[in-house]
Amino acid sequence: MSLSPVSNAPKSASYDVVIVGGAMYGSSVAWFLADNPDFDGSVLVVERDLTYEFTSTAHTNSCMRQQFSNEINVRVSQFAAEYVKNFRAFMGDDPRVPELALHSYGYMYLADTDAFANVLRENQKIQQACGAGTKFMTVEEIGRDYPFYNLDDIIGGNHNLIDEGYFDGNTLFDWWKRSARETGVEYITNEVVAMTLNSAGTRVESVTLKSGEVINCATVVNASGPRAVLTSRMAGIEIPVEPRKRYTFIFAAEKPLDRDLPLTIDPSGVHMRTDGTYYLAGCPPDDDPAVDYDDFDQDFSIWENKAWPAIATRIPQFEAIKLINSWAGHYAYNTFDQNAILGPHTEVGNFIFVNGFSGHGFQQSPAMGRGTAELITYGEYRTLDLSPFNYARIIENRPFVEKAVI
Ligand SMILES: Cc1cc2nc3c(=O)[nH]c(=O)nc-3n(C[C@H](O)[C@H](O)[C@H](O)COP(=O)(O)OP(=O)(O)OC[C@H]3O[C@@H](n4cnc5c(N)ncnc54)[C@H](O)[C@@H]3O)c2cc1C
Structure with a gap:
């Protein structure tokens, strides 16, 4: 299927899910949403630079390991290995999809x-x-x-x-983008510059694009990589990521x-x-x-x-x-405990984090993308329980200590 060039203007004024950032994490969440038969919503991915030149994704070393000190981090990487080794099957046995190197x-x-x-x-x-x-x-x-x-x-x-x-995460990333778009996810090249919350401050109602459009959203996902704190601040939220x-x-x-x-x-x-x-x-x-x-x-x-x-x-x-x-x-870099920050904000309930992956985010993208799509679709994690990565640990000052950090 040939895809039309990515535009800078959204086709609609309202989406079920707006994802801020379209690199590894934005595309992982988008793909897992699009792949889930129980999710029938609309998804807009806003990416400020489609060359991805300055992203973490473009600079990764693309390695995966099972050597973590927390069971959940081991299990997250085990799903990455399963996903990489069975990539074509996960992509619906699409004959165009290559086998991935591991x-x-x-x-x-x-x-x-x-x-x-x-x-x-x-x-x-x-x-x-x-x-x-x-x-x-x-x-x-x-x-x-x-x-x-x-x-x-x-x-x-x-x-x-x-x-x-080593695993070939870049090919995986390319196919997530392509397959998500073919399945109806809309990517635009633009930048989210502001968010408007409801009067109680409990929901993001809309995001504003650099080009001026205001887009209503039911859920917003922060997939902004090292810029995660700038995106969070648009909703009045602080996160320890730099x-x-x-x-x-x-x-x-x-x-x-x-x-x-x-x-x-x-x-x-x-x-x-x-x-x-x-x-x-x-x-x-x-x-x-x-x-x-x-x-x-x-x-x-x-x-x-x-x-x-x-x-x-x-x-x-x-x-x-x-x-x-x-x-x-x-x-x-998550300065609090160098682990992922995942799931909804404790007060702004429709603001979802996929942030702070520090040096192990590439391998975590299949499990974290799948879990985030489950959370958006069902309101809960259905496969791996990813709640140890919740934002609540930060405001409660409970670091999720991982001894094997590189
Ligand atoms: C040198 C290095 C080595 C690494 N090695 C490994 C490794 O071996 N194994 C491993 O598992 N992980 C590794 N990682 C980590 C891994 O690469 C990252 O965790 C992962 O790529 C993060 O992807 P991301 O989508 O969250 O962030 P990014 O790739 O940085 O993407 C964020 C995207 O958001 C966009 N964006 C930001 N703000 C806005 C906005 N307001 N509006 C629109 N778009 C916006 C940006 O343009 C960007 O495209 C490494 C990282 C580095 C830097």
């Missing part, structure tokens, strides 16, 4: 202290109880399977070779490894993994403030002084490496 070379969480090794052991039990393949490996076992690591300072590590590694820079480096090795490099979480805070014939590394800056929404400047001193030394120390064979590409992207 390279399960695993994550390798390395511990250099007894305290962290114990955290890894506890996490492994939680993951195993959920059916994940995580194993705690001794230094000898790690050295046997991955002889290229320098393990002098390492006590042990957690590793899982099942449904953990843009934080994360750096990614692609490098070639003069002597490539003879096997895949698992996504290795080094105790230094640097992570690295196989990336086709190259390697990918990433890390936060030591000083990690909120940044300007438009600041994507690269800082090569982070490569020189932090990433490269950590890489060459952990894998001596990587002493001779060449930087091929790099970028800085923004996490929608």
Whole structure:
């Protein structure tokens, strides 16, 4: 089916659901709504920049893992693996839909202290109880399977070779957009600049577009990524989400490894993994403030002084490496507990969050999109109970602590 070009003007003055932001999360919620036979409402997705150039989605490392410390985060990622592995079936067996890549070379969480090794052991039990393949490996076992690591300072590590590694989330995103549009979801290129609430302040009645149109809505979904706080403020709501820079480096090795490099979480805070014939590394800056929404400047001193030394120390064979590409992207960083904020606001009941995913939002998009569509359709979660991510925890000061945050 050929789709008409995306317009900047909505076809209607009223929609059941208006989604603010049309990248990974806006498109996930839109697709799961459109795919649900019990949902027969109208959906408008408003996206301010259809090139997606400055989104988190365009800067992701596209990895998934089962190595979390909370059961619900494990289960959310397990649905991602199921979804990716059965993508065409989830897309109604559409013959145009490709199979998606999922390279399960695993994550390798390395511990250099007894305290962290114990955290890894506890996490492994939680993951195993959920059916994940995580194993705690001794230094000898790690050295046997991955002889290229320098393990002098390492006590042990957690590793899982099942449904953990890289997945092709960008193709998934493209198909969500396309399929949602083909099923009747309307995307426009425009920006939501204001919202009007009812007199009691309990419902958003309309959103105002940059071009001036006022659109009535029954439900509004905040899928604005690092800009989530700006969208929330339009409804008088504060959320603890800010843009934080994360750096990614692609490098070639003069002597490539003879096997895949698992996504290795080094105790230094640097992570690295196989990336086709190259390697990918990433890390936060030591000083990690909120940044300007438009600041994507690269800082090569982070490569020189932090990433490269950590890489060459952990894998001596990587002493001779060449930087091929790099970028800085923004996490929608939840400063409260680095976990998703999901579901309705406690007072403005038709304002729905899909925000604050920090560094694990790509893999969470199938489960969180499905759950949000259930919430909008049925008023409750029907598959996974995603209520631990509720906004209420923020105003009640109950952090949802996830020990495995990257
Ligand atoms: C460097 C980096 C590495 C990452 N690696 C991983 C990983 O390996 N695994 C993983 O699971 N996750 C990872 N993530 C996180 C993941 O990429 C994000 O959680 C996810 O892409 C968030 O998608 P989003 O749709 O919420 O936000 P975004 O992709 O930022 O999209 C938000 C959209 O909202 C639009 N918008 C904002 N305000 C308005 C408005 N007022 N009106 C209209 N449109 C608006 C924006 O233009 C944008 O298109 C990484 C992120 C980064 C930055």
